Amino acid sequence: MLLKIELMFEGCALMYVISLPFSLQAPAFEIQDKISFIVNNLSPANVEAKAKEFSEFFKEQYYPWFARYLVMKRASIEPNFHDLYLKFLDKVISKPLNKEIVQGSVKGSELIKSSSEERSLC
Numbered sequence: 001m002l003l004k005i006e007l008m009f010e011g012c013a014l015m016y017v018i019s020l021p022f023s024l025q026a027p028a029f030e031i032q033d034k035i036s037f038i039v040n041n042l043s044p045a046n047v048e049a050k051a052k053e054f055s056e057f058f059k060e061q062y063y064p065w066f067a068r069y070l071v072m073k074r075a076s077i078e079p080n081f082h083d084l085y086l087k088f089l090d091k092v093i094s095k096p097l098n099k100e101i102v103q104g105s106v107k108g109s110e111l112i113k114s115s116s117e118e119r120s121l122c
Contacts (some may be wrong), residue, residue, distance in 0.1 A: 032059070055094070063094075
């Protein structure tokens, strides 16, 4: 499985292409779309309602997938939303999900650090 990560740092775009040694069990596409909709529409005014909605349908078996999605596809390229994502996770109130988020953050930073396929667009 290949993972592409684009980062912006001080006006410089970096792209990392990382080969993952494993694949995550992803939920059905309908669930993935629902998750994207929730995350795309998160705001300080609705974070509690969105967390409740997420908790009502999202299953723990997909937490590793969601952690990878949130960390690598959203938080890594959306630093202005870090606080909002943290508030969302606080409202979900799930130790297993928080554990996956921390592990995903550590794995993501290790993968970026050890990536040999780096391309700078500056």
